[in-house]
Amino acid sequence: MKGIQRHLCKRCGSTKQEAYSNRACLAETNTNIVLFLKEGVGIRSISRILKISTTTVLKRIISISRQTRQPPVLLGREYEVDELITYIGSKKYRVCLTYAIDRKTKDVVSFSVGRRTKKTLGMVVNTLLLSEAKEIRTDRLSLYLGLIPKEIHHV
Structure with missing residues (x-):
């Protein structure tokens, strides 16, 4: 003591x-x-x-x-989806944080952490599709092409 x-x-x-x-x-x-x-x-x-x-x-x-929970997603809004790549411990452990932002309010409405795969991106995109998104904007990452319908996808 x-x-x-x-x-x-x-x-x-x-x-x-x-x-x-x-x-x-x-x-x-x-x-x-x-x-x-x-x-x-x-x-x-x-x-x-x-x-x-x-x-x-x-x-x-x-x-x-x-303790962090997904925020509520409003119906029929416009969203931006992007990824943030970081490392945990060393360069061997690469992690992708995928997130969606409501273009009007600038609030994060969905996020997913994992590898940079269709599965991780799809978790965020599916949330937006279920909310009947009017428009989803992304960068030129080819993984988005198979996940988001062409009529609402904008680069």
């Missing part, structure tokens, strides 16, 4: 301490991680700024991502 005073609850038997030396226990840690990620701050920088380990930051990101 480091000589930190702990208090025992007489009802449930759990122990608590008044001040934690571990910064990862703070209530605002997850909120700060999300804010930094939105600003494009890297994992090591987040770790240094929040004074917690990179392993803890990565575990928290995974935990936060599992």
Whole structure:
């Protein structure tokens, strides 16, 4: 022990301490991680700024991502679909994040994470097709040609 005073609850038997030396226990840690990620701050920088380990930051990101749910998709809208390619750990582990944005509101309405295949792209495109999309805009990636009907597909 480091000589930190702990208090025992007489009802449930759990122990608590008044001040934690571990910064990862703070209530605002997850909120700060999300804010930094939105600003494009890297994992090591987040770790240094929040004074917690990179392993803890990565575990928290995974935990936060599992709680993320797909937003509602409105019927008959215009969408843009694109991919973001990144790496996890090393260049061997390439990951594709495919997402769809409502052109009017600029909200992300669907996303999928996986390899850059028809299956990963199809998960996002099928969501849009089920919402009776008026128009779906993409880049020139050939995988989209077999997924989106020609009459609503625009490059």
